[in-house]
Amino acid sequence: MELLSAITEFAAREPKVYGLILGLVAAAILASVINVAAMLLVWLERKVMGDFQSRYGPNRVGGRWGILQLGADAVKLFTKEDIIPRGADKSVYVWAPIVAVATTMLIAGALPFGAVIIDGEVIPLVVANMDISALYVEAVLSLMAIGAFMAGYASNNKYSMLGAFRGIARMIAYEVPMGVCVISVAVMAHSLNLVEIVNAQQGIWFALAQPLGFVIFAICLIVDLGRMPFDQTEAEEEIISGYNTEYSGIRFGLLYFQEYIVMLLGSILLVLLFLGGWNGPVIPVITFISPMVWFFMKLLIVLVALIWIRVSLPRFRIDQVTDLGWKILLPLSLINFVWAVAVGLYFA
Known part of the structure; x- marks a missing residue:
């Protein structure tokens, strides 16, 4: 309750700064949610494509349901040389x-x-x-x-x-x-x-x-x-x-x-x-x-x-x-x- 009252007082005293902070926090949360959802979408596409085409791939490797394949790809992209x-x-x-x-x-x-x-x-x-x-x-x-x-x-x-x-x-x-x-x-x-x-x-x-x-x-x-x-x-x-x-x-x-x-x-x-x-x-x-x-x-x-x-x-x-x-x-x-x-x- 004290934290909530302090935030309310700060918002009333500095509305512009409060609005900027709130916007940045909301943008960070939104960007995080979208990126996590997009990662799940990458996994979903690989899984569905593998099932449609009856082929080996991320739906059979990378741990259960191929989830670890996403982490392997992330490590590969982050560590490859930037040319x-x-x-x-x-x-x-x-x-x-x-x-x-x-x-x-x-x-x-x-x-x-x-x-x-x-x-x-x-x-x-x-x-x-x-x-x-x-x-x-x-x-x-x-x-x-x-x-x-x-x-x-x-x-x-x-x-x-x-x-x-x-x-x-x-x-x-x-x-x-x-x-x-x-x-x-x-x-x-x-x-x-x-x-x-x-x-x-x-x-x-x-x-x-x-x-x-x-x-x-x-x-x-x-x-x-x-x-x-x-x-x-x-x-x-x-x-x-x-x-x-x-x-x-x-x-x-x-x-x-x-x-x-x-x-x-x-x-x-x-x-x-x-x-x-x-x-x-x-x-x-x-x-x-x-x-x-x-x-x-x-x-x-x-x-x-x-x-x-x-x-x-x-x-x-x-x-x-x-x-x-x-x-x-x-x-x-x-x-x-x-x-x-x-x-x-x-x-x-």
């Missing part, structure tokens, strides 16, 4: 992995990570509940290509540069239909706030109200994540490994780990926009965390689906990827937008 290529732009080369991870962390602050029920009221768990959080998250997702471009440009390697240019071409082709789908959801929900978008799906999920938009957004999200079958920026048989070819050690680890952080955050965004977020029947025994249970069940289904797609489909050519974005998904996203406006006006 900077001759002729590379050293400052850009060093900062590229940091920028790649930092841009993904910008997304986390605006994403609700579920909700809890207190005194019969649903309280969303979000750091910054912004009125335009849906647009903000979609805009920051487009910044991911900056880290890849910096890495490809600074490496002084033509294959790395080609991978970076592929990332830019892919981003431009798919950010437009993805943005149109976000606007379509906002029109139907009458809000750009992710919390209000989730609340608007208490009657029906937007995946059912606009199934075309759901499919388009899911495809665009997979492209944005750079995962199979849309990982042309690091297609090993074509461009060695793309933008991260010249990286080693912990810098390569950051670029590799950033992909899984974005996969986690992108899946959360899909659940919030189209799958009703934390909406679901109240579970009597665990009423307090009932919304969290529904939220993480939906999130796990989306993550397993992304892994399933990765192990099932072959990689597309880069021209097929750009054609799909400009010639097919963009016109379909406009059709879905017209549908969303009509439905939104009818229910308004």
